[in-house]
Amino acid sequence: xxxxxxxxxxxxxxxxxxxxxxxxxxxxxxxxxxxxxxxxxxxxxxxxxxxxxxxxxxxxxxxxxxxxxxxxxxxxxxxxxxxxxxxxxxxxxxxxxxxxxxxxxxxxxxxxxxxxxxxxxxxxxxxxxxxxxxxxxxxxxxxxxxxxxxxxxxxxxxxxxxxxxxxxxxxxxxxxxxxxxxxxxxxxxxxxxxxxxxxxxxxxxxxxxxxxxxxxxxxxxxxxxxxxxxxxxxxxxxxxxxxxxxxxxxxxxxxxxxxxxxxxxxxxxxxxxxxxxxxxxxxxxxxxx
Ligand SMILES: NC(=O)c1ccc[n+]([C@@H]2O[C@H](COP(=O)([O-])OP(=O)(O)OC[C@H]3O[C@@H](n4cnc5c(N)ncnc54)[C@H](OP(=O)(O)O)[C@@H]3O)[C@@H](O)[C@H]2O)c1
Numbered sequence: 001x002x003x004x005x006x007x008x009x010x011x012x013x014x015x016x017x018x019x020x021x022x023x024x025x026x027x028x029x030x031x032x033x034x035x036x037x038x039x040x041x042x043x044x045x046x047x048x049x050x051x052x053x054x055x056x057x058x059x060x061x062x063x064x065x066x067x068x069x070x071x072x073x074x075x076x077x078x079x080x081x082x083x084x085x086x087x088x089x090x091x092x093x094x095x096x097x098x099x100x101x102x103x104x105x106x107x108x109x110x111x112x113x114x115x116x117x118x119x120x121x122x123x124x125x126x127x128x129x130x131x132x133x134x135x136x137x138x139x140x141x142x143x144x145x146x147x148x149x150x151x152x153x154x155x156x157x158x159x160x161x162x163x164x165x166x167x168x169x170x171x172x173x174x175x176x177x178x179x180x181x182x183x184x185x186x187x188x189x190x191x192x193x194x195x196x197x198x199x200x201x202x203x204x205x206x207x208x209x210x211x212x213x214x215x216x217x218x219x220x221x222x223x224x225x226x227x228x229x230x231x232x233x234x235x236x237x238x239x240x241x242x243x244x245x246x247x248x249x250x251x252x253x254x255x256x257x258x259x260x261x262x263x264x265x266x267x268x269x270x271x272x273x274x275x276x277x278x279x280x281x282x283x284x285x286x287x288x289x
Contacts, residue, residue: 003253004152006229011151012144012265015273020060022276026283027061033279034063035093035119035271036085040078040104041071046097053095056268062275065091071101078109086114092279093119095271098169116281119274122168130173133180136281137274142174144266145206145229146181152255154204154227156181162198164188164215164243165208170231174206190214196221203227207243210234219248228256231263 026033035057039050054064067081085094094117100106110118115125121139129135149156161183165171171187178185183204188195199205199221208231209215217228232243242259250256257263 003250004255005250006148006152006255006257006262008144008148008257008262008265011148012269014151015147015266015269016056016060019269019272019276022280023061026276026279029283031092031279031283032061032063032090033093033276034065034091035095035275036065036067036088036091038067038069038078038081038085038094038096040069040073040097041101046099050095050097053268053271056272057275060272062272073101073104075104075108078104079112082109082112086112086117089282091117092282093117093271093275095119117278119271119278121173121274127168127173130176133176136277138177138270139169139173140270140274141170141208141231141263141267142177143273144263144270145174145231146177147266147270148229148257148263149181154255156183156204159183159203160201161185161204161206162188162202163206163208164192164195164199165206165231167208170208178204205229206231208232209243212236212241212243215243217244217249219245219252222249222252224252225254226252228253229263230257230259233259233264 023033037050057064085091094113096109098106110122111124113123115123118126118137121137126135126137156178161178163171163174166187166189175185175187186198188198204227206229207217210232212234228244228249230242230244234241240260246258
């Protein structure tokens with residue numbers, strides 16, 4: 001059997017069309033959704049990520065406010081900037097590009113963002129709501145993966161899902177979202193013993209390591225009909241690659257995401273969706289006060 005490629009670009013386009021319509025509705029009500037981006041330092045990859053997010057916003061009518069800060073930016077300065085953005089009624093979403101230089105505390109920084117403007121879903125408040133199945137603003141990559149499952153009608157109920165990642169950005173929120181859909185979820189990481197055996201009994205595998213020297217998911221590690229979501233991104237001989245031996249796995253799987261063109265476009269689409277959701281929340285707030 002040959003499986004189906006999950007086309008993240010197509011699904012992201014359909015999400016963006018819905019978001020574009022919501023932007024128009026907000027504009028008609030006098031609100032232009034606006035995302036503030038915060039980039040510290042001159043890491044080229046981070047700068048490209050922020051530029052791509054800003055471009056995606058511009059494409060569908062979301063305004064952006066760009067904050068490029070020197071690598072020496074202090075925690076005190078960061079706190080003041082976040083406070084200012086929290087108070088700014090024209091800003092609906094705040095995105096602090098991670099990782100931050102070592103003098104800045106990522107947890108202290110993301111925690112300071114107003115939960116109502118937390119478009120990355122990383123504040124303790126929104127994480128708490130997520131674990132209680134009540135979150136509105138959810139982390140972009142995990143919610144993008146859930147959107148892929150929904151679009152391709154991949155039923156999660158009762159399935160054995162293995163997530164190879166336990167970060168706050170990917171593995172932990174995805175665990176909660178899949179559990180909510182009644183999957184039996186196992187989280188694996190660098191200290192997991194017998195990773196191959198966990199993978200071999202999985203109906204669904206989500207891998208997010210991003211280092212081919214450490215890990216590559218190969219066909220002998222999966223069962224027939226498996227669904228594979230590849231979140232990992234790394235550079236190999238100048239090419240963008242994931243954690244999965246795509247060409248061989250797709251011969252055995254039912255669905256596989258490619259890299260590029262799988263999860264990546266979904267992450268950006270969900271950021272746009274969260275920004276518009278945050279703008280809608282602010283509209284409700286204005287109407288009720
Ligand atoms: N496409 C997208 O939109 C998107 C979005 C987010 C992230 N990503 C990519 O996803 C990857 C992970 O991102 P992240 O921020 O979650 O990074 P991270 O915090 O470094 O997480 C990497 C995870 O991989 C685990 N790991 C490392 N080596 C392993 C091994 N040999 N066996 C099993 N597990 C192992 C780590 O385990 P420990 O916890 O034990 O260290 C950790 O949980 C990166 O490549 C990143 O670029 C892509």
